[in-house]
Amino acid sequence: MKFAAKKLTNLIITVILVSFLTFCAFQVIGDPVARMLGAEATPEKVAQLREELGFNRPVMTRYLEWAGNFLRGDMGISYSYKLPVSDMVIPKLGVTVALTLMAFVMTCVLSITIGLYQVRLKSPAVDRAMTVVNQIVMSIPPFFIGILLTCLFGLVFHLFTPGYYVSFRESPAGFFGYLFFPALSIAIPKISQSVKMLRSRTGEELEKDYIRTAFSRGMNTGAAVNYHALHNAIIPVISFLAVSLAEMLASCIIIEQIFSIPGIGRLMLSSISSRDFTVVLAIVVILVLWVIIVNFIADMIYPLIDPRIKVNR
Amino acid sequence: MFKKTVALFLAVLLTVSLCACGGDRKGDRKTNNEIVVGISQDLGDSLNPYQMTAAGTKEIMTNVYEGLYKVAPSGDFIPAVAEDCIISEDGKVYTFPLRSGVKFHNGKELTVQDVLYSFKTCSDITVDSSLPKIFEGLTVESEGNNIVMKLSAANNDFLAYVSLVYIIPEGYSDQAATQPVGTGPYKFVSRSVQENIVFEKFGDYWGNKASVDKVTCKIYEDASALVAAINAGAIDVTAHLTPDQIAGLDEKKYDFLEDTMNLVQALYLNNARKPFDDVRVRQAICYAIDVDEILDLTANGHGSKLGTSIYPKFTKYFDEDLVDMYPHSVEKAKELLAEAGYPNGFSMSVTVPSNYTPHVNAGQVIVQQLKAAGIDAELKEVEWNSWLTDVYQGRDFDSTVCGFDASTITANALLSRWVSTSGKNMIGFSDPKYDELISKATAETDDAVRTQLYKDAARILAEDAANAYIQDIAEIVAINKDLSGYVFYPLYRIDFSTIHY
Numbered sequence: 166m167k168f169a170a171k172k173l174t175n176l177i178i179t180v181i182l183v184s185f186l187t188f189c190a191f192q193v194i195g196d197p198v199a200r201m202l203g204a205e206a207t208p209e210k211v212a213q214l215r216e217e218l219g220f221n222r223p224v225m226t227r228y229l230e231w232a233g234n235f236l237r238g239d240m241g242i243s244y245s246y247k248l249p250v251s252d253m254v255i256p257k258l259g260v261t262v263a264l265t266l267m268a269f270v271m272t273c274v275l276s277i278t279i280g281l282y283q284v285r286l287k288s289p290a291v292d293r294a295m296t297v298v299n300q301i302v303m304s305i306p307p308f309f310i311g312i313l314l315t316c317l318f319g320l321v322f323h324l325f326t327p328g329y330y331v332s333f334r335e336s337p338a339g340f341f342g343y344l345f346f347p348a349l350s351i352a353i354p355k356i357s358q359s360v361k362m363l364r365s366r367t368g369e370e371l372e373k374d375y376i377r378t379a380f381s382r383g384m385n386t387g388a389a390v391n392y393h394a395l396h397n398a399i400i401p402v403i404s405f406l407a408v409s410l411a412e413m414l415a416s417c418i419i420i421e422q423i424f425s426i427p428g429i430g431r432l433m434l435s436s437i438s439s440r441d442f443t444v445v446l447a448i449v450v451i452l453v454l455w456v457i458i459v460n461f462i463a464d465m466i467y468p469l470i471d472p473r474i475k476v477n478r
Numbered sequence: 479m480f481k482k483t484v485a486l487f488l489a490v491l492l493t494v495s496l497c498a499c500g501g502d503r504k505g506d507r508k509t510n511n512e513i514v515v516g517i518s519q520d521l522g523d524s525l526n527p528y529q530m531t532a533a534g535t536k537e538i539m540t541n542v543y544e545g546l547y548k549v550a551p552s553g554d555f556i557p558a559v560a561e562d563c564i565i566s567e568d569g570k571v572y573t574f575p576l577r578s579g580v581k582f583h584n585g586k587e588l589t590v591q592d593v594l595y596s597f598k599t600c601s602d603i604t605v606d607s608s609l610p611k612i613f614e615g616l617t618v619e620s621e622g623n624n625i626v627m628k629l630s631a632a633n634n635d636f637l638a639y640v641s642l643v644y645i646i647p648e649g650y651s652d653q654a655a656t657q658p659v660g661t662g663p664y665k666f667v668s669r670s671v672q673e674n675i676v677f678e679k680f681g682d683y684w685g686n687k688a689s690v691d692k693v694t695c696k697i698y699e700d701a702s703a704l705v706a707a708i709n710a711g712a713i714d715v716t717a718h719l720t721p722d723q724i725a726g727l728d729e730k731k732y733d734f735l736e737d738t739m740n741l742v743q744a745l746y747l748n749n750a751r752k753p754f755d756d757v758r759v760r761q762a763i764c765y766a767i768d769v770d771e772i773l774d775l776t777a778n779g780h781g782s783k784l785g786t787s788i789y790p791k792f793t794k795y796f797d798e799d800l801v802d803m804y805p806h807s808v809e810k811a812k813e814l815l816a817e818a819g820y821p822n823g824f825s826m827s828v829t830v831p832s833n834y835t836p837h838v839n840a841g842q843v844i845v846q847q848l849k850a851a852g853i854d855a856e857l858k859e860v861e862w863n864s865w866l867t868d869v870y871q872g873r874d875f876d877s878t879v880c881g882f883d884a885s886t887i888t889a890n891a892l893l894s895r896w897v898s899t900s901g902k903n904m905i906g907f908s909d910p911k912y913d914e915l916i917s918k919a920t921a922e923t924d925d926a927v928r929t930q931l932y933k934d935a936a937r938i939l940a941e942d943a944a945n946a947y948i949q950d951i952a953e954i955v956a957i958n959k960d961l962s963g964y965v966f967y968p969l970y971r972i973d974f975s976t977i978h979y
Binding site: 195256 | 520522523524525526529531605607655656670671672673697698699700702703704706707709710712861862863866867871901
């Protein structure tokens with residue numbers, strides 16, 4: 166209970182802080198009035214619209230008003246599209262979440278299989294080669310992998326058409342098909358990180374006393390890995406995977422630009438340039454919630470895997 | 479286990495790739511009598527007919543909205559919601575008998591009340607800065623089935639402005655921002671932010687009904703994604719392509735129609751700021767810039783050269799002589815600079831809005847050309863929002879490459895901008911003779927005299943080297959070979975209603 170209360174306080178403080186800072190940022194970079202009125206706006210019109218939209222009031226008043234509405238579930242109206250922000254953000258969120266989850270599933274499945282394979286390898290040469298390749302792949306950021314995949318599979322092998330996004334409603338298969346390569350670009354660096362982790366942790370465990378005891382009982386390496394070492398080595402990997410779910414969402418924002426996927430990342434960037442701050446704020450708050458909730462889940466998973474860990478540390 | 483996983487993974491990869499490739503459904507679209515139009519920017523502003531600001535929004539929404547009069551492809555104004563227009567002798571009273579049986583997309587029949595409401599709302603909330611001036615002293619009244627407008631002074635371009643007041647149902651202004659309803663050949667169905675906008679043929683349209691049943695505008699903000707989608711057969715019609723972009727397209731699948739964008743691209747010079755207040759400096763810049771080279775480097779030689787703030791499609795006002803008033807000559811440029819007191823040149827910035835590739839590209843070439851003439855020019859890319867506030871409204875710039883279009887197809891729309899008292903005169907151009915010519919032309923009723931006055935005014939802009947004029951940018955429309963009937967307008971517009979299989 167104490168743990169949950171602490172987490173909740175953290176969450177509330179972070180959301181308030183981040184949204185307030187975002188709000189203030191728009192004080193500096195300007196409001197959407199110029200954009201709404203177009204190039205031909207007269208200064209009087211600009212002043213009038215600013216007054217109508219209440220941009221002349223103090224920041225604090227406006228922030229509290231926004232926060233009050235937000236708590237009541239009213240995210241406001243987009244200044245450029247004139248649509249309710251919730252109607253705009255929620256369908257886009259679906260796309261981004263689908264992409265993140267796809268990347269996450271890929272990471273889990275591939276990292277654990279590849280990791281287990283490497284751990285059980287008998288040949289030190291192959292093991293070393295895999296470590297080297299892994300190290301290289303790990304250091305490439307997702308957006309660059311995205312560009313490479315676009316060139317290779319999109320332009321050379323024509324496995325997909327870059328930029329030709331298909332919405333879920335049009336064709337679910339086409340939708341997931343299009344998201345496959347973006348998801349892969351997000352997953353690849355994470356896969357190599359977790360493989361490396363699994364590999365080194367198992368190595369460490371194998372040198373510990375209890376494994377020596379196991380060997381002395383007549384166990385072979387394979388069994389020692391399967392029944393003992395892995396059990397301990399996999400805990401940090403699972404927590405790493407859980408935490409990386411939050412990071413993957415961040416990668417999505419960049420990957421959406423490269424593959425022109427209309428998710429919240431694209432919407433956020435274009436809303437920043439049109440100074441459509443109700444939209445930006447809503448997305449920022451959603452991202453903050455996502456990161457905090459995912460971390461919370463990661464914390465909750467530990468005791469399930471290893472009863473020795475208590476959550477209220 | 480590893481091998482199995484890899485095998486499974488590859489199988490999944492293959493399947494999804496095949497799914498993703500299933501995009502070519504051109505045949506289906508033909509059977510369903512629908513088309514997909516590729517557009518390069520979202521309709522990211524209000525869809526309210528009086529508050530649309532982006533040219534990209536207007537060019538699409540004119541399929542939905544109509545005024546009493548509308549523009550024909552020839553550039554003439556033809557009756558739309560009104561059946562006719564009777565102009566009094568003194569040119570101050572316009573009588574518009576309404577067409578009977580005109581229906582809105584929501585099924586409501588159009589009445590004089592809707593027209594009165596539309597004019598009232600438009601004058602209250604319009605973001606078009608040319609309209610309030612027209613509405614000053616204008617009375618709009620109904621007489622039976624006629625709309626009578628009384629102007630305070632005769633204005634030859636009045637019909638052009640009338641065509642901008644789109645008619646919407648009475649009391650509908652607030653809803654129009656998200657659920658537009660008009661009387662045009664297409665009705666708005668839905669839009670999905672940053673993805674698409676869908677239109678359907680309006681069966682009760684008063685005039686020649688459209689041929690294609692459903693039009694989906696798909697948004698491809700990334701230029702290479704747009705080209706890729708065209709190549710994949712996902713798009714039937716795309717306007718505003720550059721010569722570079724079509725180089726990568728399949729000529730067997732598409733017809734390419736070439737036109738220009740109908741805008742005046744120039745290196746706009748801040749005439750109010752030193753050293754650009756000196757006509758010799760401005761002329762030197764004109765001599766230093768080699769327009770042919772810009773066209774060659776940025777558009778494979780496509781585009782129409784200008785010489786002044788009129789583009790060639792305004793055949794009536796366009797003066798061929800002005801195009802080559804300043805042939806490229808570095809020596810002349812240096813000579814004029816020395817004469818003006820800058821023998822060693824000076825430094826200046828060339829500001830460009832970073833989201834408009836043609837302007838950025840032209841800017842890059844210009845900077846090099848100016849350097850060759852001894853002017854230390856520097857390219858400054860700014861975001862569109864900053865361009866609007868700092869450059870356009872704040873007038874805080876040395877020079878900028880951008881394009882101005884005509885809000886109405888009148889010479890006045892292009893030229894009155896540079897009158898010294900105009901709020902749109904971003905360059906601070908000031909010449910009493912010019913002001914006089916424009917005000918005379920606006921009031922002149924004789925067409926031949928008026929045309930000459932506008933031509934004289936345009937010549938002043940060239941002689942004074944108000945700006946270094948570049949081109950009307952070439953644009954190419956790619957259209958699916960199965961389709962025909964695409965029509966060009968002398969202003970920004972994509973007309974769906976003439977396209978057919």
